Amino acid sequence: MSLAAVLAIAIFVAVILAASFELTDLTVVALVGAMLLVLTGQLTMPEAVASIAKAHGTLALLFGMMVLVQALEATGAFNGLAHRVVLASRGDGRRLLLGIMLLTSPICAVLPNATTVMLLAPLLPPLAKELKLDPRPLLLLLVLTANSAGLLTLVGDPATYIVATGLGFSFGQYFSQLSLGGLISLLVIVPTLPWLYRSIWTARFPVPDLTPPRPHHRQAMRMLLGVTVVMLVLFTVGEMLPVPLSPDATALAGATAALAICHQSRLITVDRLFAAIDWSTLVYFMGVFVLIGGLQTSGAMVLLAQGLTTLIGTNILQGSLLLLLLTGVLSAFIPNIPLVAALTPVLISYCQTAGLTIAPDAIAPQAYPLFFALMFGGTLGGNATLIGASANLVGAGIARQHDTPIHFRDWLPYGVPTVILQLSAALLYCWWRS
Template structure:
């Protein structure tokens, strides 16, 4: 009876999160409240138990990076990069598309996807209007680039942070295993977007192109001294992420130290750097961990893990392929964050049964690639998608669900094919 009730609560909460009938934070907290009433959750299991409680490493890593991004945003760095791309394109639409994809993908590897598109999309809209270009191809391409670019690093996409914490994977593990395939997929995305949008890119008038050449990207920088000091801190943070196994510092500690250092060198007030922190996202993550912990507590997750291990029976290629494509399909219709949180314990059991529990196990990387790349499938598959479509609608240039999705399906399928070939060749052939 208790098991059935726990599963029912989780499924109802998940359904509300997926359909967005009510706010996702409210849905997750409602599920936690119901489990608490049933006695499945208490203070010890929610806040202190490693298996069933909140993963504080994930929460503080996210918080630290949010503070860092908040301060960087105030320097005008991201507007500078977007304007630089527009000027460097010399008014050529296809070249502008290429530069924006590369800038967005690179930024998303260092920041989270939603923050990246929030910073770059408004500037892209402004540039398109100056050049007389339709904004939809550029905004849609930005979404694709942000979701793919975030695959490259531990901090680039929330699913990666969850997976890394539970699997004990380091920042360098992601650089070794996901960065190479991400570079390949981004290169393919450039070619694919130029093909998909070839009829919509149009031509830029000579006057508009000349006006864009006169744009000074440096004017976007509000305080060069602050920007320099912040970039120094960011570089040290990235270096510390790469050396955290040598320094014996968890990524969450590195992020918090980096946030503190950036606050000091930038002399930013608490009101300024805290106003950009996505408190709702942090609460949502905490509630998700407790919800999944409730299923772990009653043995549901363990049972599913055992059944999955028995079904694949040591067939790692079949398991990796199922995780890659299955995660992308499911993640295409529901937010990939709750999906990842629910699946991590099951994949953990699969990895344990494969006889290769180390960071080189292909199951972890197939899972991460599928969860990340599936974010491009539909207009609601990832937070960045929803944010950009909202920005476009507010600007009077709406992008419909089906317009986005028809391109998203093509990009996701092509990305998954490249990812599958990479997993097969790297882990099962070479």
């Protein structure tokens, strides 16, 4: 193994460990790692920029959806939805828990899960206080549902988008091959409600005289919802148009339309909307992709692919089940985005080495279960612990702001049983699809 490969792997592992143990801010540690690669001569600045450019699809999709979300948030639409869930519960804890799942799932199918948690989680502690309930189980259910619902569509989670685009899947291909698995992952949560969330499930409470806040700038809201519907259609059929539109191009087009609507309707100024964008997450992704570029340029990626070839062997089914369990365990302690971003090119290299390609850039269908396993393991395993996914940290941060902190040990009784059930279901799904 060359010195360059050793150094690139060491920097990457150090970044992962620092992020896992929350030694510093995630964005800071990713940037430190990226700059170490440049300062030690492992990457030139043009190579670092080229590594970010290769991931332009993920970054453009995230940015576009963040703009649309902030525009809709400015209308008060999400606040009104949360109040309607409480009213629809009619004082029944069971209805409230199911209502949170039904509210969160469709939103997370089209919006990044951490962004959805940022929007909905701040609404739950005040509502729980009004209903005299512990807000922590509600916040935990929101986050676990958000992470799981990201598997419903190609654009529901950055991790799923990274793997699916590496596989070369369109929105329609993802829907036909993987959305059922995402739905099963969500349905697995339902039987846990009377068990893990018993204090809420058995609760009966008087519903206060709540009047859901009315969205303002209703005309702008209707136009933004129209943009959202058009985007969903284009996500599905955009790549079949005479001028193909990829999901990231669709997201940017939708963001552009949303900005124009906000400006013309005076809903929110463009400056204020941009100030609300989660730039930290976008910069974090840039740093991660530079780290991946360092692994590729140094030759470390080839070595990892060779190791994976030895681990998986020639039995794709056995290898996919092993990969599912391995990534499921790893993503409980390693943030799933860098884990998936690192392993996707490794899997592609493995397929090329093992002859599992039908063209230079096309993966053979018989290798799909390996990528499915990576997607399910990387996404669902993050539910196990507080540090497993960015949405988890967002939810815990919001709980802390409302004086109801969720500690690492508090998460485990909810996350670990949920992940065991979800990975078991995913294992059966990968076996069925193989």
